[in-house]
Amino acid sequence: MGFPKFKSKHRSRKSYTTNVVNGNIQVEDHRIKLPKLKWIRMKKHRDIPAEYCLKSVTISMEPSGKYYASLLYEKTDCENQAEEFDYENTKILGIDYAMHGMAVFSEDIQKENEGYFRKSEERLAREQRKLSHCVKGSNNYYRQKKRVALCHEKIRNQRKDFLHKLSHEIAEAYDVVAVEDIDMKAMSQCMHFGKSIMDNGYGKFRELLEYKLTRRGKKLVRVDRFFPSSKKCCKCGNIKKELKLSDRVYLCTCGNRIDRDLNAAINIREEARRMLLAG
Ligand SMILES: [Zn+2]
Known part of the structure:
Protein backbone atom coordinates (compact mmCIF):
# COMPACT_ATOMS: atom_id res chain seq x y z
CA MET A 1 0.00 0.00 0.00
CA GLY A 2 2.84 2.40 0.81
CA PHE A 3 4.30 3.11 -2.65
CA PRO A 4 2.70 3.08 -6.09
CA LYS A 5 2.69 -0.22 -7.96
CA PHE A 6 3.32 -0.50 -11.67
CA LYS A 7 1.68 -3.03 -13.90
CA SER A 8 4.44 -3.64 -16.43
CA LYS A 9 7.58 -5.29 -15.13
CA HIS A 10 9.35 -5.00 -18.46
CA ARG A 11 9.66 -1.31 -19.16
CA SER A 12 12.81 0.01 -17.56
CA ARG A 13 11.25 3.32 -16.55
CA LYS A 14 7.80 3.05 -15.10
CA SER A 15 5.63 6.08 -14.80
CA TYR A 16 2.13 7.46 -14.78
CA THR A 17 0.61 10.91 -14.74
CA THR A 18 -2.33 12.13 -12.68
CA ASN A 19 -4.05 15.41 -13.41
CA VAL A 20 -5.22 17.56 -10.57
CA VAL A 21 -9.01 17.35 -10.22
CA ASN A 22 -10.88 18.83 -7.28
CA GLY A 23 -7.87 18.81 -5.01
CA ASN A 24 -7.19 15.08 -5.35
CA ILE A 25 -3.49 15.77 -4.93
CA GLN A 26 -2.00 17.65 -2.01
CA VAL A 27 1.56 18.82 -1.65
CA GLU A 28 3.22 20.01 1.53
CA ASP A 29 6.83 20.81 2.23
CA HIS A 30 7.95 17.30 3.04
CA ARG A 31 5.11 15.08 1.88
CA ILE A 32 2.69 14.46 -0.92
CA LYS A 33 -0.76 12.89 -1.04
CA LEU A 34 -1.65 11.07 -4.24
CA PRO A 35 -4.99 9.52 -5.20
CA LYS A 36 -5.47 6.05 -3.70
CA LEU A 37 -2.31 6.39 -1.63
CA LYS A 38 -1.55 7.65 1.85
CA TRP A 39 0.71 10.60 2.51
CA ILE A 40 4.21 9.84 1.26
CA ARG A 41 7.37 11.49 2.51
CA MET A 42 9.16 13.43 -0.20
CA LYS A 43 12.18 15.59 -0.78
CA LYS A 44 11.28 18.80 -2.58
CA HIS A 45 13.93 20.07 -4.98
CA ARG A 46 12.80 23.63 -5.47
CA ASP A 47 10.30 26.04 -4.06
CA ILE A 48 7.31 27.07 -6.12
CA PRO A 49 6.23 30.73 -6.06
CA ALA A 50 2.75 31.33 -4.70
CA GLU A 51 1.25 32.43 -8.03
CA TYR A 52 1.79 28.97 -9.53
CA CYS A 53 -0.75 26.22 -9.18
CA LEU A 54 -0.33 22.49 -9.54
CA LYS A 55 -1.62 20.97 -12.79
CA SER A 56 -0.43 17.38 -12.77
CA VAL A 57 1.95 14.93 -11.17
CA THR A 58 4.01 12.29 -12.93
CA ILE A 59 5.21 9.46 -10.76
CA SER A 60 8.09 7.38 -11.98
CA MET A 61 10.31 4.65 -10.71
CA GLU A 62 13.91 4.58 -11.82
CA PRO A 63 15.69 1.26 -12.46
CA SER A 64 17.52 1.81 -9.18
CA GLY A 65 14.20 1.49 -7.35
CA LYS A 66 13.85 5.16 -6.36
CA TYR A 67 10.58 7.00 -6.85
CA TYR A 68 10.24 10.44 -8.31
CA ALA A 69 7.28 12.75 -8.48
CA SER A 70 7.54 15.38 -11.18
CA LEU A 71 5.14 18.21 -10.43
CA LEU A 72 3.85 20.38 -13.24
CA TYR A 73 2.94 23.89 -12.13
CA GLU A 74 1.38 26.64 -14.19
CA LYS A 75 1.22 30.32 -13.55
CA THR A 76 -2.38 31.18 -12.79
CA ASP A 77 -2.59 34.40 -14.76
CA CYS A 78 -0.68 33.36 -17.91
CA GLU A 79 -3.31 34.79 -20.25
ZN1 LIG B 1 32.57 42.36 -41.94
Whole structure:
Protein backbone atom coordinates (compact mmCIF):
# COMPACT_ATOMS: atom_id res chain seq x y z
CA MET A 1 0.00 0.00 0.00
CA GLY A 2 2.84 2.40 0.81
CA PHE A 3 4.30 3.11 -2.65
CA PRO A 4 2.70 3.08 -6.09
CA LYS A 5 2.69 -0.22 -7.96
CA PHE A 6 3.32 -0.50 -11.67
CA LYS A 7 1.68 -3.03 -13.90
CA SER A 8 4.44 -3.64 -16.43
CA LYS A 9 7.58 -5.29 -15.13
CA HIS A 10 9.35 -5.00 -18.46
CA ARG A 11 9.66 -1.31 -19.16
CA SER A 12 12.81 0.01 -17.56
CA ARG A 13 11.25 3.32 -16.55
CA LYS A 14 7.80 3.05 -15.10
CA SER A 15 5.63 6.08 -14.80
CA TYR A 16 2.13 7.46 -14.78
CA THR A 17 0.61 10.91 -14.74
CA THR A 18 -2.33 12.13 -12.68
CA ASN A 19 -4.05 15.41 -13.41
CA VAL A 20 -5.22 17.56 -10.57
CA VAL A 21 -9.01 17.35 -10.22
CA ASN A 22 -10.88 18.83 -7.28
CA GLY A 23 -7.87 18.81 -5.01
CA ASN A 24 -7.19 15.08 -5.35
CA ILE A 25 -3.49 15.77 -4.93
CA GLN A 26 -2.00 17.65 -2.01
CA VAL A 27 1.56 18.82 -1.65
CA GLU A 28 3.22 20.01 1.53
CA ASP A 29 6.83 20.81 2.23
CA HIS A 30 7.95 17.30 3.04
CA ARG A 31 5.11 15.08 1.88
CA ILE A 32 2.69 14.46 -0.92
CA LYS A 33 -0.76 12.89 -1.04
CA LEU A 34 -1.65 11.07 -4.24
CA PRO A 35 -4.99 9.52 -5.20
CA LYS A 36 -5.47 6.05 -3.70
CA LEU A 37 -2.31 6.39 -1.63
CA LYS A 38 -1.55 7.65 1.85
CA TRP A 39 0.71 10.60 2.51
CA ILE A 40 4.21 9.84 1.26
CA ARG A 41 7.37 11.49 2.51
CA MET A 42 9.16 13.43 -0.20
CA LYS A 43 12.18 15.59 -0.78
CA LYS A 44 11.28 18.80 -2.58
CA HIS A 45 13.93 20.07 -4.98
CA ARG A 46 12.80 23.63 -5.47
CA ASP A 47 10.30 26.04 -4.06
CA ILE A 48 7.31 27.07 -6.12
CA PRO A 49 6.23 30.73 -6.06
CA ALA A 50 2.75 31.33 -4.70
CA GLU A 51 1.25 32.43 -8.03
CA TYR A 52 1.79 28.97 -9.53
CA CYS A 53 -0.75 26.22 -9.18
CA LEU A 54 -0.33 22.49 -9.54
CA LYS A 55 -1.62 20.97 -12.79
CA SER A 56 -0.43 17.38 -12.77
CA VAL A 57 1.95 14.93 -11.17
CA THR A 58 4.01 12.29 -12.93
CA ILE A 59 5.21 9.46 -10.76
CA SER A 60 8.09 7.38 -11.98
CA MET A 61 10.31 4.65 -10.71
CA GLU A 62 13.91 4.58 -11.82
CA PRO A 63 15.69 1.26 -12.46
CA SER A 64 17.52 1.81 -9.18
CA GLY A 65 14.20 1.49 -7.35
CA LYS A 66 13.85 5.16 -6.36
CA TYR A 67 10.58 7.00 -6.85
CA TYR A 68 10.24 10.44 -8.31
CA ALA A 69 7.28 12.75 -8.48
CA SER A 70 7.54 15.38 -11.18
CA LEU A 71 5.14 18.21 -10.43
CA LEU A 72 3.85 20.38 -13.24
CA TYR A 73 2.94 23.89 -12.13
CA GLU A 74 1.38 26.64 -14.19
CA LYS A 75 1.22 30.32 -13.55
CA THR A 76 -2.38 31.18 -12.79
CA ASP A 77 -2.59 34.40 -14.76
CA CYS A 78 -0.68 33.36 -17.91
CA GLU A 79 -3.31 34.79 -20.25
CA ASN A 80 -2.94 38.36 -19.04
CA GLN A 81 0.80 38.28 -19.47
CA ALA A 82 1.16 38.70 -23.22
CA GLU A 83 1.88 42.31 -24.01
CA GLU A 84 3.34 44.17 -26.95
CA PHE A 85 7.11 44.28 -27.12
CA ASP A 86 9.25 47.12 -28.32
CA TYR A 87 11.40 44.93 -30.53
CA GLU A 88 13.92 47.67 -31.30
CA ASN A 89 15.02 47.53 -27.67
CA THR A 90 13.89 44.07 -26.63
CA LYS A 91 16.46 41.98 -24.85
CA ILE A 92 16.99 39.17 -27.33
CA LEU A 93 19.35 36.29 -26.76
CA GLY A 94 20.74 34.52 -29.83
CA ILE A 95 21.74 30.88 -29.44
CA ASP A 96 23.91 28.91 -31.82
CA TYR A 97 24.00 25.15 -31.52
CA ALA A 98 27.45 23.78 -30.70
CA MET A 99 28.41 20.17 -30.84
CA HIS A 100 30.85 20.65 -27.99
CA GLY A 101 29.50 22.52 -25.01
CA MET A 102 25.94 22.39 -26.40
CA ALA A 103 25.38 26.04 -27.27
CA VAL A 104 27.02 29.43 -27.75
CA PHE A 105 25.20 32.56 -26.64
CA SER A 106 25.23 36.04 -28.16
CA GLU A 107 25.42 37.58 -24.68
CA ASP A 108 27.65 36.79 -21.78
CA ILE A 109 25.96 33.99 -19.89
CA GLN A 110 27.66 32.10 -17.14
CA LYS A 111 27.53 28.47 -18.16
CA GLU A 112 29.26 26.20 -15.71
CA ASN A 113 28.88 23.20 -17.93
CA GLU A 114 32.53 22.31 -18.21
CA GLY A 115 33.50 19.66 -15.72
CA TYR A 116 30.06 19.68 -14.19
CA PHE A 117 29.42 16.04 -14.88
CA ARG A 118 32.99 14.86 -15.16
CA LYS A 119 33.25 13.49 -11.63
CA SER A 120 30.07 11.47 -12.02
CA GLU A 121 31.16 10.21 -15.40
CA GLU A 122 34.48 9.06 -14.04
CA ARG A 123 32.68 7.25 -11.26
CA LEU A 124 30.36 5.61 -13.80
CA ALA A 125 33.31 4.38 -15.85
CA ARG A 126 34.87 2.92 -12.72
CA GLU A 127 31.71 1.10 -11.68
CA GLN A 128 31.20 -0.21 -15.21
CA ARG A 129 34.72 -1.57 -15.24
CA LYS A 130 34.03 -3.35 -11.95
CA LEU A 131 30.83 -4.78 -13.39
CA SER A 132 32.70 -6.24 -16.34
CA HIS A 133 34.81 -8.24 -13.88
CA CYS A 134 31.84 -9.68 -12.01
CA VAL A 135 30.61 -13.18 -12.74
CA LYS A 136 27.34 -12.83 -14.60
CA GLY A 137 24.39 -13.90 -12.50
CA SER A 138 26.27 -13.78 -9.20
CA ASN A 139 25.10 -11.72 -6.25
CA ASN A 140 28.03 -9.39 -6.75
CA TYR A 141 27.01 -8.92 -10.33
CA TYR A 142 23.51 -7.77 -9.42
CA ARG A 143 24.79 -5.53 -6.65
CA GLN A 144 27.26 -3.94 -9.04
CA LYS A 145 24.62 -3.60 -11.72
CA LYS A 146 22.50 -1.59 -9.35
CA ARG A 147 25.46 0.66 -8.60
CA VAL A 148 25.92 1.31 -12.30
CA ALA A 149 22.22 2.12 -12.64
CA LEU A 150 22.52 4.59 -9.76
CA CYS A 151 25.45 6.30 -11.47
CA HIS A 152 23.47 6.65 -14.69
CA GLU A 153 20.57 8.06 -12.76
CA LYS A 154 22.75 10.61 -11.01
CA ILE A 155 24.23 11.84 -14.28
CA ARG A 156 20.78 12.04 -15.84
CA ASN A 157 19.53 14.09 -12.93
CA GLN A 158 22.55 16.38 -12.94
CA ARG A 159 22.04 17.02 -16.65
CA LYS A 160 18.36 17.70 -16.21
CA ASP A 161 19.02 19.96 -13.27
CA PHE A 162 21.65 21.90 -15.18
CA LEU A 163 19.35 22.41 -18.17
CA HIS A 164 16.49 23.52 -15.92
CA LYS A 165 18.64 26.06 -14.12
CA LEU A 166 20.15 27.44 -17.29
CA SER A 167 16.83 27.74 -19.14
CA HIS A 168 15.22 29.28 -16.06
CA GLU A 169 17.91 31.95 -15.81
CA ILE A 170 17.59 32.79 -19.49
CA ALA A 171 13.79 32.88 -19.45
CA GLU A 172 13.93 35.27 -16.50
CA ALA A 173 16.50 37.58 -18.06
CA TYR A 174 15.44 37.77 -21.72
CA ASP A 175 12.20 38.67 -23.46
CA VAL A 176 12.95 36.78 -26.65
CA VAL A 177 15.28 33.89 -27.38
CA ALA A 178 16.33 33.15 -30.95
CA VAL A 179 17.43 29.74 -32.15
CA GLU A 180 18.00 28.09 -35.49
CA ASP A 181 15.14 25.97 -36.68
CA ILE A 182 17.12 22.77 -36.86
CA ASP A 183 15.72 19.31 -36.57
CA MET A 184 18.10 17.61 -34.16
CA LYS A 185 17.06 14.11 -35.08
CA ALA A 186 17.47 14.62 -38.81
CA MET A 187 20.74 16.40 -38.28
CA SER A 188 22.30 13.64 -36.24
CA GLN A 189 21.18 11.06 -38.78
CA CYS A 190 22.27 12.83 -41.93
CA MET A 191 25.60 13.91 -40.52
CA HIS A 192 26.35 10.48 -39.06
CA PHE A 193 27.22 11.88 -35.69
CA GLY A 194 25.05 9.24 -34.11
CA LYS A 195 24.07 9.54 -30.51
CA SER A 196 26.56 12.14 -29.33
CA ILE A 197 24.70 15.01 -30.93
CA MET A 198 21.46 14.01 -29.26
CA ASP A 199 23.06 13.48 -25.91
CA ASN A 200 24.48 16.92 -25.51
CA GLY A 201 21.03 18.03 -24.44
CA TYR A 202 20.44 20.84 -26.91
CA GLY A 203 17.04 19.56 -28.04
CA LYS A 204 15.87 19.22 -24.46
CA PHE A 205 17.32 22.60 -23.61
CA ARG A 206 15.37 24.27 -26.43
CA GLU A 207 12.20 22.52 -25.33
CA LEU A 208 12.61 23.70 -21.73
CA LEU A 209 13.40 27.21 -22.87
CA GLU A 210 10.32 27.39 -25.01
CA TYR A 211 7.93 26.37 -22.28
CA LYS A 212 9.57 28.57 -19.68
CA LEU A 213 9.42 31.56 -22.00
CA THR A 214 5.82 30.90 -23.02
CA ARG A 215 4.82 30.59 -19.41
CA ARG A 216 6.14 34.10 -18.84
CA GLY A 217 4.42 35.51 -21.90
CA LYS A 218 7.76 35.60 -23.72
CA LYS A 219 8.90 34.12 -27.02
CA LEU A 220 11.17 31.57 -28.63
CA VAL A 221 11.81 32.62 -32.22
CA ARG A 222 13.00 30.10 -34.79
CA VAL A 223 15.24 31.48 -37.47
CA ASP A 224 15.11 29.78 -40.87
CA ARG A 225 17.62 26.97 -41.13
CA PHE A 226 18.87 28.36 -44.43
CA PHE A 227 19.69 31.72 -42.92
CA PRO A 228 23.50 32.00 -43.31
CA SER A 229 24.19 32.59 -39.61
CA SER A 230 27.76 31.29 -39.80
CA LYS A 231 28.80 32.81 -43.12
CA LYS A 232 27.51 36.31 -42.46
CA CYS A 233 29.67 38.96 -40.81
CA CYS A 234 27.86 40.30 -37.74
CA LYS A 235 29.50 43.73 -38.17
CA CYS A 236 29.14 44.58 -41.87
CA GLY A 237 26.70 41.95 -43.14
CA ASN A 238 29.05 40.62 -45.80
CA ILE A 239 28.42 36.95 -46.58
CA LYS A 240 31.37 34.65 -47.13
CA LYS A 241 31.16 32.18 -49.98
CA GLU A 242 32.95 29.55 -48.05
CA LEU A 243 33.52 28.82 -44.41
CA LYS A 244 35.05 25.55 -43.37
CA LEU A 245 33.91 23.77 -40.23
CA SER A 246 37.51 23.92 -39.09
CA ASP A 247 37.60 27.74 -39.26
CA ARG A 248 36.97 28.55 -35.62
CA VAL A 249 37.54 32.27 -36.02
CA TYR A 250 35.50 34.41 -38.38
CA LEU A 251 37.71 36.89 -40.23
CA CYS A 252 36.18 39.61 -42.39
CA THR A 253 37.65 42.17 -44.78
CA CYS A 254 35.96 44.86 -42.65
CA GLY A 255 38.37 44.02 -39.85
CA ASN A 256 35.94 41.98 -37.80
CA ARG A 257 37.66 39.13 -36.05
CA ILE A 258 35.36 37.08 -33.86
CA ASP A 259 34.75 33.57 -32.57
CA ARG A 260 32.85 31.70 -35.24
CA ASP A 261 30.01 30.53 -32.98
CA LEU A 262 29.64 33.90 -31.30
CA ASN A 263 29.35 35.53 -34.73
CA ALA A 264 26.59 33.05 -35.61
CA ALA A 265 24.76 33.61 -32.32
CA ILE A 266 24.76 37.39 -32.85
CA ASN A 267 23.46 36.93 -36.41
CA ILE A 268 20.68 34.68 -35.15
CA ARG A 269 19.74 37.31 -32.56
CA GLU A 270 19.59 40.09 -35.14
CA GLU A 271 17.70 37.97 -37.66
CA ALA A 272 15.08 37.33 -34.99
CA ARG A 273 14.85 41.06 -34.31
CA ARG A 274 14.36 41.68 -38.05
CA MET A 275 11.62 39.03 -38.20
CA LEU A 276 9.83 40.48 -35.18
CA LEU A 277 9.99 44.03 -36.52
CA ALA A 278 8.66 42.83 -39.89
CA GLY A 279 5.81 41.20 -37.98
ZN1 LIG B 1 32.57 42.36 -41.94
